[in-house]
Amino acid sequence: MYHAPIRELEFVLNELIGGDVYANCPADVAAAILAEAGRFAEQVLEPLNQSGDREGARWTAAGVIAAPGFKEAYREFIAAGWPQLNTQEQFGGQPIGRALAAAVEELWASANLSFKLCPMLTHSAVEALQLCGTPEQQALYLPKLVSGEWSGTMVLTEPQAGSDLGQVRTRAVPEGDRFRVMGQKIFITWGDHQMSDNIIHLVLARIEGAPAGVKGLSLFIVPKILVNAEGKLGEPNDVQCTSIEEKLGIHASPTCAMSYGERGGALAELIGKPGHGLEYMFIMMNAARLSVGLEGHALAERAFQRALEWAHNRMQGRGGSAIIQHPDVKRMLLVMKCSVQAMRALALFAAQELDSAEHRPDAGERARAKRRGEMLIPIVKGWCTEYGQEIVSLGIQVHGGMGFIEETGAAQYLRDVRISAIYEGTTGIQANDLLGRKLGPDQGASMMALIDTMTGELKRQSSAHPVPRLATAASLESVGWLREATASILKAYAAERDSALAVSVPYMKLCGLVIAGWLMARAATVAAAAADGAEAAFYRAKLDSVRCYIEQVLPQAQALSRIVCGGAGSVTQSDTALI
Numbered sequence: 001m002y003h004a005p006i007r008e009l010e011f012v013l014n015e016l017i018g019g020d021v022y023a024n025c026p027a028d029v030a031a032a033i034l035a036e037a038g039r040f041a042e043q044v045l046e047p048l049n050q051s052g053d054r055e056g057a058r059w060t061a062a063g064v065i066a067a068p069g070f071k072e073a074y075r076e077f078i079a080a081g082w083p084q085l086n087t088q089e090q091f092g093g094q095p096i097g098r099a100l101a102a103a104v105e106e107l108w109a110s111a112n113l114s115f116k117l118c119p120m121l122t123h124s125a126v127e128a129l130q131l132c133g134t135p136e137q138q139a140l141y142l143p144k145l146v147s148g149e150w151s152g153t154m155v156l157t158e159p160q161a162g163s164d165l166g167q168v169r170t171r172a173v174p175e176g177d178r179f180r181v182m183g184q185k186i187f188i189t190w191g192d193h194q195m196s197d198n199i200i201h202l203v204l205a206r207i208e209g210a211p212a213g214v215k216g217l218s219l220f221i222v223p224k225i226l227v228n229a230e231g232k233l234g235e236p237n238d239v240q241c242t243s244i245e246e247k248l249g250i251h252a253s254p255t256c257a258m259s260y261g262e263r264g265g266a267l268a269e270l271i272g273k274p275g276h277g278l279e280y281m282f283i284m285m286n287a288a289r290l291s292v293g294l295e296g297h298a299l300a301e302r303a304f305q306r307a308l309e310w311a312h313n314r315m316q317g318r319g320g321s322a323i324i325q326h327p328d329v330k331r332m333l334l335v336m337k338c339s340v341q342a343m344r345a346l347a348l349f350a351a352q353e354l355d356s357a358e359h360r361p362d363a364g365e366r367a368r369a370k371r372r373g374e375m376l377i378p379i380v381k382g383w384c385t386e387y388g389q390e391i392v393s394l395g396i397q398v399h400g401g402m403g404f405i406e407e408t409g410a411a412q413y414l415r416d417v418r419i420s421a422i423y424e425g426t427t428g429i430q431a432n433d434l435l436g437r438k439l440g441p442d443q444g445a446s447m448m449a450l451i452d453t454m455t456g457e458l459k460r461q462s463s464a465h466p467v468p469r470l471a472t473a474a475s476l477e478s479v480g481w482l483r484e485a486t487a488s489i490l491k492a493y494a495a496e497r498d499s500a501l502a503v504s505v506p507y508m509k510l511c512g513l514v515i516a517g518w519l520m521a522r523a524a525t526v527a528a529a530a531a532d533g534a535e536a537a538f539y540r541a542k543l544d545s546v547r548c549y550i551e552q553v554l555p556q557a558q559a560l561s562r563i564v565c566g567g568a569g570s571v572t573q574s575d576t577a578l579i
Contacts, residue, residue, distance in 0.1 A: 001046075002111055002302060005301060009344070034104065037104045040082070041108060046112060049111065053252060064241055081094070097351075103348060105298075106347075113250055113299065114251065114416070117253045118189075118190040121154055122152040124154055124291075128219075129141060129221075144198070150199065151193075151199050155201050156185070159186055166217075170203065179269070179270060182265050183260050184259055187255055187423070188201075189256075191254065193254060205217070219280045224239050241254075241257065242259050244257070250419055286374070288424045289377050290350065290381070292424045293347055293350075295384075295420045296387060299413050300392055303413040306410055307395040308333055310398060311333060335548060336398075339553060341520070342519065342549055350380050357373055372446055378431070385420040389421060430508060434508050435504045439486075444487075468528045470547065470551075472521050474517070481560075485565055486507075489564055496572075499572050506563040506567070514554075517550070521546070527540075531543060
C-alpha cells in the first residue's frame with residue numbers, strides 16, 4: 001500500500017526551501033491541494049499500477065485502448081481539476097507555482113508512473129502554447145488542454161533521427177494559411193488513446209525548401225481530430241498510430257509509432273516563426289525534463305516503502321526476527337530513505353528557483369534565479385534518474401530472491417524507472433547540456449555563484465547538536481571538491497572539449513550529490529532545532545537520515561571529483577577499434 005509522503009513534502013516546501021514556494025497559492029490552499037492529491041494517488045492511481053503493468057495498453061486498428069480502469073481514472077482526474085494546476089487563469093487554470101506542482105507530480109509518479117506521463121506531456125504542450133502560440137491558437141486549444149478534456153503530445157523522434165533532431169525528415173507543405181504534414185514518428189508517449197476527446201500533437205517538421213539541420217525545423221499543431229474556428233470537433237485528421245512498442249516497463253503507457261499524412265497530409269498550423277521549431281520544442285523539453293527528473297526519486301520512494309514493509313514482515317535468521325534488525329538490511333533501508341529525501345530536496349529547490357525567476361520583485365534577482373534554475377534542470381534530470389535507479393534496485397536487494405519475482409511487485413519499479421534516464425534526453429545529453437549550454441556560455445559564473453552561496457551558508461551554520469555539525473563540515477568539504485572539479489572541467493572545455501565531455505556525466509553526478517548534500521546539511525540544522533518539540537519523532541528521524549547521507553552517500557563525491565579532474569585521458573586516448 002502506497003502512503004503519500006505529505007509530511008516529507010511539507011518539510012521541504014515549508015521548512016527547507018521556503019521563499020517563493022507559495023507565491024501564487026496561500027499556504028492553507030497548498031496544504032489542502034497536497035492532502036487531496038495524496039488521497040487521489042493512494043486511492044485511485046496506485047490500485048491501477050500493478051494491473052496496468054500486467055495488462056498494458058492495447059493497439060487496435062481503431063486506435064489504442066488504455067489499460068482497464070485508466071479511462072475511468074482519467075475522467076476522475078479531470079473532474080477533480082488536476083490538469084489545471086499551474087496553468088494560466090485566463091485559460092481556466094490555477095497557477096500554484098512550480099515547486100508545489102512538482103510536489104504533486106511526485107505523488108502521481110510514485111503511485112502510477114504510466115498514468116502520470118499522459119498529463120505530464122499535456123502540461124508541456126500547454127507551456128509551449130502559452131509562450132509561443134498566437135492569441136487565436138491559445139483561445140482555440142488551451143482551454144480544452146488545460147481542463148484535460150484534450151491531451152497533448154511532444155512529437156520529435158523518427159526512426160533515423162533519435163537524439164540527432166537535425167536529421168528529421170517529416171515534411172510540412174504550405175496550403176493556404178495552413179500546412180499539410182507528412183512523415184513517420186516513433187517513441188511518442190501516449191501518442192494515441194481514447195481517454196480524452198482529442199489529442200493535440202505538437203510536431204517537429206521541416207517546411208519544404210527549408211535548410212537542412214536544426215535551423216530548418218518548425219513546430220506545428222496537428223490535432224488528431226480537426227477543430228473548427230468555434231472549437232467544435234470535426235472529421236478525423238490524417239493521423240494514425242501504426243503500432244505500440246513492447247517495452248521493458250511502463251506497460252500501461254502506450255509508446256506509439258505515428259504516421260502523419262498517409263492520405264494526402266495531416267492538416268497543421270505553424271506555431272510561431274518558421275525555423276524556430278527546436279527553440280519552441282525546448283520549452284516543452286525543459287518542462288518535461290524537470291518532471292522526468294523527479295520520477296527518479298518518486299519511484300525510489302515507492303520502492304523504499306515496499307522494501308520497508310517487507311523488511312518489517314519478513315522473518316529470517318535465529319529466533320525468527322524481522323530482517324530489518326539485520327545490520328546490512330537496516331543500512332540499505334536507511335540509504336534508500338536518505339537518498340530519496342536528498343533527491344526530493346534538490347528537485348523542489350530547482351523548481352523554487354524557477355518560481356523565483358517569475359516572482360522576485362528585483363529584476364536582477366529574477367535573472368539570477370532563472371539562470372540557476374535552468375542550470376539545475378539537467379542535474380535534476382540526470383542525477384535523480386540515474387541515482388533513482390540505484391535506489392530502486394536496492395529495494396529489490398532488500399527483498400532478496402523474492403525481489404526478483406514479479407509477485408512481490410518490487411521488480412516493476414525498476415523496470416518502470418529505467419526509462420527515466422533515457423527519455424527527454426539521455427544522461428549523456430543532460431551532462432552535455434549542463435556543460436555546453438549552462439556552464440560554457442558564462443564560463444561557469446552561475447555554478448561558481450551557487451558554490452559561493454553554499455559555502456557562505458555552511459560557514460554561517462551553527463548548532464550544538466552533533467549531526468548538524470557533522471553534516472556542515474562534511475558538506476563544506478564536498479563543496480570544495482565541487483569547486484575544484486568545476487575549475488578543472490571548465491579549463492578542459494576551453495582547451496579540448498572532448499576531454500571535458502569524457503567526464504561530463506561524473507561531473508553532473510558530482511553536482512547532484514554535493515548540492516543535495518548542502519540541502520541535507522540545512523535540513524539537519526532545521527531538524528535539530530525542533531527535535532525536542534511536538535513532532536520529536538519526525539525530526540529525530542530526519543537527523544538519522546541526514547547522518548546516513550553524510551556518512552554513507554556523500555563520500556562518493558570525492559571519488560567523482562577525482563574522476564573529473566583526472567579521468568578523461570582513459571577515454572580520449574583509447575583506440576575505439578580496441579574497445
